[in-house]
């Protein structure tokens with residue numbers, strides 16, 4: 001596990017995304033109040049938290065289980081002069097303890113998979129005010145004919161992964177109004193996530209040469225990057241933005 005955290009320490013993002021995509025999804029939430037109360041679930045080091053805080057007026061509670069990510073977010077918030085409006089908290093997204101109907105917007109980039117797409121959307125809506133919005137990005141199949149190698153990889157790594165239509169059916173079944181969805185562009189993967197991760201893998205290979213266990217963790221991570229390079233048209237992150245009608 002130590003090598004896992006070395007691999008992920010101090011990266012600017014912990015999953016695919018970028019500021020333009022965060023702002024594009026936010027623009028779909030058209031009737032937010034002027035002063036908003038936001039909950040960012042699985043915030044990681046907080047790239048999207050900062051992007052949201054820059055353009056929203058109001059407070060953001062950003063929650064994650066991993067303390068070093070929260071410390072990273074606090075430092076970033078300070079550097080950006082946003083500390084008074086970003087509140088980083090260690091808590092479990094699957095056991096929230098907020099007042100019901102207390103947020104205008106719930107955000108979760110690349111993190112709802114930890115609970116499951118349906119369960120997350122089902123349980124989190126009780127914390128939304130009527131008319132509030134929820135925006136999540138989720139790994140989806142973009143094509144129905146993945147090569148065997150790719151299907152086997154994700155069957156082992158994320159067996160619950162569905163296609164966009166199946167996730168839209170879940171959204172409708174839970175009574176949300178879908179206000180929009182889009183696939184994250186490939187630069188969100190390459191420039192923002194895999195390039196820095198690839199550099200880290202290369203550096204750690206040198207630092208851990210001869211340590212078979214550490215090297216096998218690095219190999220697995222490199223395998224994920226290589227699969228994306230070969231098969232990026234088959235899967236991607238889809239941003240879904242929904243309105244809670246109560």
Ligand SMILES: C[S@@+](CC[C@H](N)C(=O)[O-])C[C@H]1O[C@@H](n2cnc3c(N)ncnc32)[C@H](O)[C@@H]1O
Nearest residue numbers: 013014015042043044064065066092093109114
């Ligand atoms: C793939 S990362 C995405 C982080 C961030 N949103 C980003 O895009 O950079 C998923 C995050 O979920 C957090 N996480 C996992 N399980 C969690 C839980 N039960 N409650 C809160 N956070 C959790 C992890 O620590 C990690 O920061």
